[in-house]
Amino acid sequence: MQGVWQWLGTWMPHLMLVPIVLPMATAALMLLLNEEQQRTKTILSTGSIALGLVVAVALLQWSDHSTTPSVYLTGNWIAPFGIVLVLDRLTALMLVLTSAVALAVSVFAMARWFKAGVHFYVLFQFQLMGLAGAFLTGDLFNLFVFFEIMLAASYGLLLHGSGRLRVQAGLHYIAINLAASSLFLIGASMLYGLTGTLNMADLAQQIPLVTEADRALLHTAAGILATAFLIKAAVWPVNFWLVPGYSAATAPVGALFALMTKVGVYTLLRLWTLMFSSEAGASALFGGQWLMAGGMVTMVFGSIGMLAATRLTHLAGYAAIVSSGTLLAATGFGHASLTAGLLYYLPSSTIAVAILFLLADAIDRWRNHGASLVDLNDEEAPFLSHELVAADHTNLDDEEQALIGRPIPAAAAFLGFAFLLCTLVVAGLPPLSGFLGKFAMLTALLSPLGLGHPLTTAPPPTAWLLLALLIGSGLLALIALTRAGIRHFWAAHERIPPEIRLTEGMAIAALMGLSLALTLHAPSAMRYTEATAQSLYTPRTYIQAVLQASPVPNPPAAAAPVPGAAP
Amino acid sequence: METVLALAIGVLAGSGVWLLLRPRTFQVVIGLSLLSYAVNLFIFSMGRKGLAIAKEPVLRPGIPEDLAHYADPLPQALVLTAIVIGFAMTALFLVVLLASRGMAGTDHVDGIKARDAQEMP
Numbered sequence: 001m002q003g004v005w006q007w008l009g010t011w012m013p014h015l016m017l018v019p020i021v022l023p024m025a026t027a028a029l030m031l032l033l034n035e036e037q038q039r040t041k042t043i044l045s046t047g048s049i050a051l052g053l054v055v056a057v058a059l060l061q062w063s064d065h066s067t068t069p070s071v072y073l074t075g076n077w078i079a080p081f082g083i084v085l086v087l088d089r090l091t092a093l094m095l096v097l098t099s100a101v102a103l104a105v106s107v108f109a110m111a112r113w114f115k116a117g118v119h120f121y122v123l124f125q126f127q128l129m130g131l132a133g134a135f136l137t138g139d140l141f142n143l144f145v146f147f148e149i150m151l152a153a154s155y156g157l158l159l160h161g162s163g164r165l166r167v168q169a170g171l172h173y174i175a176i177n178l179a180a181s182s183l184f185l186i187g188a189s190m191l192y193g194l195t196g197t198l199n200m201a202d203l204a205q206q207i208p209l210v211t212e213a214d215r216a217l218l219h220t221a222a223g224i225l226a227t228a229f230l231i232k233a234a235v236w237p238v239n240f241w242l243v244p245g246y247s248a249a250t251a252p253v254g255a256l257f258a259l260m261t262k263v264g265v266y267t268l269l270r271l272w273t274l275m276f277s278s279e280a281g282a283s284a285l286f287g288g289q290w291l292m293a294g295g296m297v298t299m300v301f302g303s304i305g306m307l308a309a310t311r312l313t314h315l316a317g318y319a320a321i322v323s324s325g326t327l328l329a330a331t332g333f334g335h336a337s338l339t340a341g342l343l344y345y346l347p348s349s350t351i352a353v354a355i356l357f358l359l360a361d362a363i364d365r366w367r368n369h370g371a372s373l374v375d376l377n378d379e380e381a382p383f384l385s386h387e388l389v390a391a392d393h394t395n396l397d398d399e400e401q402a403l404i405g406r407p408i409p410a411a412a413a414f415l416g417f418a419f420l421l422c423t424l425v426v427a428g429l430p431p432l433s434g435f436l437g438k439f440a441m442l443t444a445l446l447s448p449l450g451l452g453h454p455l456t457t458a459p460p461p462t463a464w465l466l467l468a469l470l471i472g473s474g475l476l477a478l479i480a481l482t483r484a485g486i487r488h489f490w491a492a493h494e495r496i497p498p499e500i501r502l503t504e505g506m507a508i509a510a511l512m513g514l515s516l517a518l519t520l521h522a523p524s525a526m527r528y529t530e531a532t533a534q535s536l537y538t539p540r541t542y543i544q545a546v547l548q549a550s551p552v553p554n555p556p557a558a559a560a561p562v563p564g565a566a567p
Numbered sequence: 568m569e570t571v572l573a574l575a576i577g578v579l580a581g582s583g584v585w586l587l588l589r590p591r592t593f594q595v596v597i598g599l600s601l602l603s604y605a606v607n608l609f610i611f612s613m614g615r616k617g618l619a620i621a622k623e624p625v626l627r628p629g630i631p632e633d634l635a636h637y638a639d640p641l642p643q644a645l646v647l648t649a650i651v652i653g654f655a656m657t658a659l660f661l662v663v664l665l666a667s668r669g670m671a672g673t674d675h676v677d678g679i680k681a682r683d684a685q686e687m688p
Contacts, residue, residue: 148652164670168678182606193613
């Protein structure tokens with residue numbers, strides 16, 4: 001074990017570059033290959049993502065064992081002047097989550113979806129590069145650049161497969177994201193004008209020093225910047241693009257996009273805890289109540305949306321909104337123990353939403369007897385034909401023969417089991433990770449000091465409100481998902497058994513395994529997220545690590561010939 | 568100078584937002600372009616000491632090396648990046664716009680003909 005650490009240590013600051021450089025190199029290499037060499041591309045891409053996952057796990061182990069964040073000075077420029085990459089526990093967690101979901105999604109797409117258009121895996125790799133960069137960077141403007149890389153790839157991925165619905169949804173998605181990018185630029189440049197730095201750690205140091213006259217301007221800048229991230233995180237009322245966009249996308253893309261809303265949450269968590277920590281003087285905890293309120297409204301919106309959703313992909317999209325709202329509302333409280341709970345809830349809900357997107361594809365194909373998706377508009381009643389009379393082939397009464405004694409096909413059982421698992425995680429029911437995450441958050445809300453410590457003051461009304469919303473949104477999610485499950489699995493007569501390719505089954509099974517592992521290893525996962533939350537709320541270590549990172553000294557110049565020394 | 572720049576940014580941003588909210592895709596893309604021009608000018612004005620007039624960010628001998636005597640070079644670098652990225656994204660948006668127009672047969676942002684729609688040729 002010691003040997004492994006030493007070996008990792010020799011690679012260490014440079015290993016942080018791998019999550020960014022590896023997808024970029026793979027994508028560049030794949031661009032050189034012909035469109036006919038799909039097989040090579042598929043293997044290359046999946047292999048590269050698997051390697052990225054191994055590196056991400058190594059980085060996670062490293063960041064868990066080191067006391068301070070690791071800093072990489074790109075171009076060997078010291079911190080406030082050059083761009084830095086910073087790896088701490090939160091970054092490592094997001095990197096592992098991204099790589100794991102991406103690997104499963106990539107395997108799922110191997111079955112058929114990558115053929116729906118050109119350059120699927122190239123765009124996929126660029127998307128991963130943007131995601132990894134956004135998680136790793138410690139510079140506000142570099143964050144903008146990585147956001148744009150991620151978004152540019154996501155535009156391509158959303159349009160993958162083409163078709164009117166996708167182009168329509170893509171149009172809205174691109175427009176809202178371009179507007180959000182403008183807000184990002186305004187916020188970032190205002191912050192530079194006020195503090196004279198774009199480095200996140202340096203920014204955190206400068207904020208208490210801003211003069212009282214500029215304080216309002218600083219808060220405006222932070223608010224504008226936060227709006228850009230909140231649009232990405234799909235907060236109400238700027239989340240109208242999410243459900244049409246994500247449900248129009250092909251299944252693997254939808255599953256990958258489940259990660260994209262989490263980027264917004266990650267950035268808010270990172271910047272808010274750094275810039276407006278309790279040490280930020282007059283600006284301490286600025287905007288917390290806005291995060292709380294926005295998150296709560298988003299939870300309500302998402303839950304009602306789940307009830308109203310008639311398609312599985314819409315259901316998955318609203319589940320992503322509920323998850324994002326929960327995370328934002330919990331972030332706004334600014335408690336370390338609550339943040340630990342939300343950091344456990346984040347990966348489990350992301351994985352569940354990703355599985356739901358993949359399942360929706362398999363189930364939709366099953367319903368259509370293996371045919372491709374039909375374009376059913378939501379306005380149309382599915383049981384009625386165009387002339388508004390009952391269609392012949394659908395049966396609305398109980399004349400069907402009982403289905404007793406007929407074996408359930410293995411594939412249907414597998415899909416059903418996966419759906420059940422998603423339901424349990426999304427609704428937050430025991431025994432799976434969704435329950436554990438919500439339980440950790442509820443515990444933290446009711447006893448912020450930890451279990452066993454008697455309460456000195458009653459929890460504030462906002463805590464009760466979030467508690468009610470957490471339980472209420474779980475109930476509504478349960479109703480919506482149960483109804484969908486009954487409709488898709490129990491009310492299915494005279495259907496051919498579903499066809500699932502091996503790779504598709506493997507991908508869904510792998511994500512399910514990940515969710516189960518998160519449940520079984522909950523103690524160590526919770527210990528990790530608690531350490532993460534602790535370090536988030538003591539930003540001093542982060543700031544010092546970044547600002548005191550020393551550049552690699554220049555190699556000593558070749559000894560200059562001393563005049564006269566030579567004979 | 569500040570007033571002129573502020574007015575220019577305000578007019579560009581105002582027109583941009585108005586066009587962004589219009590129902591035709593072409594108006595939206597022009598609106599986004601105007602908005603990005605406004606943002607680029609705004610970044611330009613966000614130097615550490617405000618606007619620097621007739622000062623270039625190139626060091627010259629004999630002049631003290633502080634921001635009172637030079638323009639702040641960082642916003643210029645930022646604006647360059649922002650222009651490149653904004654340009655690329657607008658180009659991509661134009662392609663999607665054309666695809667949408669071709670598929671839906673209308674240039675409405677929702678791809679449906681509004682009641683008061685004029686017939687497209």
